[in-house]
Amino acid sequence: MYLKHSQGFGQAGVAPTLALDVSLVANPLKQVGSTVRTRVSKSLSRIDDIELVVDLGRRIGSREWWRGLATCTALCVAAGCFAPGFRPLEAPSGPVMGEAEWQEASASAISPLAYGGDTGRRMAPTEAVQRLADTPERPSIDLVATLGQGDGFARVLGRNGVGESEARKVAQLVSGAVELGAIKPGTRMELTLGRRPAKDAPRPLDHLSFRAKLELSLAVERAGPDLRLRRIPIAVDETPLRIQGRVGASLFQSARNAGAPAKAVETYLRALGQHVSVSRDVRSGDRFDLIIAHRRAATGETETGGLLYAGLDKSGKGAKNVRILKWESGGREQWFEASGVGQTKGTMRMPVAGRVTSSFGMRRHPLLGYSRLHKGIDYGAPYGAPIVAATDGVVKFSGWHGGHGKYVQLAHAGGLGTGYGHMSRIVATVGQRVAAGQVIGYVGSTGMSTGPHLHYELYRNGQAINPTSVKFASAPQLAGAELGRFRSTLNRLLATRLNNGAAPVQSAAKEEAKDEPKAKVADKGEPKGKSAKRG
Structure with a gap:
């Protein structure tokens, strides 16, 4: 319909041709054909004037508009009639691969490892691969x-x-x-x-x-x-490592900044705490001195051992310096002062971090309702708080003990004993040797108890006594040949040089060996302005 002009049916292009035919040819058949063509041309012209594609946004309500709407509706209905249904197509699925088939497929894949292949097999060979008659053997x-x-x-x-x-x-x-x-x-x-x-x-x-x-x-x-x-x-140099410096704002941080290992600093603080209060007595102007076991191989490898010597030079006037050395005596290692006196043993410790809620003596029982002797001290503490041994001893009893609930009893030297009641959980076992401060159980409210607390008892020769009335201490003392070896080791360690080549700190070990309480070590040859040195 749109190509009528190009096919010769238009009025402008057809009229001259028809006129030429009529004027030159007088054949009647040609005249009939000319008439038919004229009528067809007029019919097509009328059809061409019909607007099939109507703009529905213009001339709304006119005959052409309604004809266009009917045409659009008819086209939509025809498209809906020829649309396929929504029922899914059914097709047979392949069989599920078994374990052997899956392994084969994984091994034959292009990148089996990239998709989780773990068979360890190689890709299947093709026909172009030729098998070797004998695999070559690597010599080594x-x-x-x-x-x-x-x-x-x-x-x-x-x-x-x-x-x-x-x-x-x-x-x-x-x-x-x-x-x-x-x-x-x-x-x-x-x-x-x-x-x-x-x-x-x-x-x-x-x-x-x-x-x-x-x-x-x-x-x-x-x-x-x-x-x-x-x-x-391999040759090994076993010269100890010596680290010195000023305490500053933090003793731990200053020692770490000077190069001391963390474990050695922790051991140093625990050993120092037996002689001074680290939080109260140590000042920023004091100087620390650590000597640590150290080994260096000729090939460059090193090993750092434990702390051998701990020292603290007090900055105040008349303050007592601390000089302690780790020494094995009686099959047990402990810290000895320069005079040969070991750590104080046997001092009773508070068995739990809490407050006294009931003291030793006669009292009215909160559950039984009558007065009787309270054979210990009650410490109020939160449920589950750790309970420690007041001093070194051996576990004599561990288990349920009537009104005491879960109870542990320790036997100590000198006929002394301690008891710990109302525990929620017991850690110690019968026959076990425990040290002062070692956890033996946890606070609870078992037995005849009104709330979580620790009932702590102290016995002397089987008789209950007031725990606050006993204060005892004992310290080992080196003597004879062992004292001589101790002094020799101390002098050798104190002669350890620092790594910067400075002169060693000269020790007045001879004066300290005379058991003088105010023994002092002179700090000679140390460059000023150096806050931390490492040996």
Whole structure:
């Protein structure tokens, strides 16, 4: 309809042609054809005047508008009639893959590991792959193994390809030089495995080397059919590490800033707390002095041990300096003063952090309603607060004890004993040796109790006494040859130089050895302005 002008049916283009035909040809048939074409042309012209695509936004309500609306409605209805239904199409699904099929598909995928493939298989070969008649054998394999926490020495070797019998033999050789349990976790082992005699046999161990201790490396080497162990000693310097500095705003932070390990500083504060109050007596102008066990190998590795010596130089006039040394006496390590006097033992500690709610003596029982002797002291404390041993002792009883509920009784030296009642939970067991300050249970309200508290008793030869009336102390004293060794060790440690090459702090150890209470160490040769030094 829109191409009528280009096809020769338009009025402007057709009229001259028809006129030419009429004027030149007088054939009647041609005249009939000309008449038909004229009528068709007029009909098409009338159809062309009909506007099929009506703008429904214009001339609303006219005949053309209603005709366009009817056309649009008819088209919409026809489209709806030919629209497909909403019922889903049914199609057969494939069978569910089994475990074997899934493993095969995972191994045959392009990137099986990227999608969680864990079979360890390779991609399936194609027809272009040619199988080798015999796989070439590597002459040797170099491996690095690491000893894990709680791991076994022979287990590590077996896990890295060493045969079971050969791994046991190597472990036996190594155990002759160092205990297998003493090898630290994380130790790296370098292994060399040789050519195996058959495809189904494990590779023989040709070489094994590792650092057994700071001062010793071990190597296991093959000599023909046998294995031999070679020890490689390493020179180690055991000069202690000495750290000094001013206390400043915080003793702990100043010592840490000076280079002291955190554990050594914690030990220093606990040892110092036996002689002075760290929070009250230590001032910012005081100087701390720590000597720590330290070992340095010729290969550069270092090991830092525990605290050997703790010192504190007081800045006030007439203040007593602290000089204490860790010493083993009677099979037990403890801190001794420079005069040879050990730590005070036996002083009763408060068994729980709380307040006294009922003292020792006659009182009216809150549950029974009559007066009777209260054989201890009640400490009010929150439920679950830790209860500690008042002094060193052995657990004599642990369990339920009538009105005391959950109860623990300790036996101490000198015929003394202590009891702890109304616990919520007991930690100590019968026969256990506990130290002063060690947790033995937790506050509760078991037995005849009106609320969470600790009932604390003190006995002397089986008779209950007032716990506040007993104050006893005992301190070991070194003498004779042991005192001489103690003084020699102290002098040697105090002669330790600092790392900056300054002269060592000269100690008046001879004066301190005379048991003078005001022993003092001169601070000579120390450069001024240095707040912290490290040895």
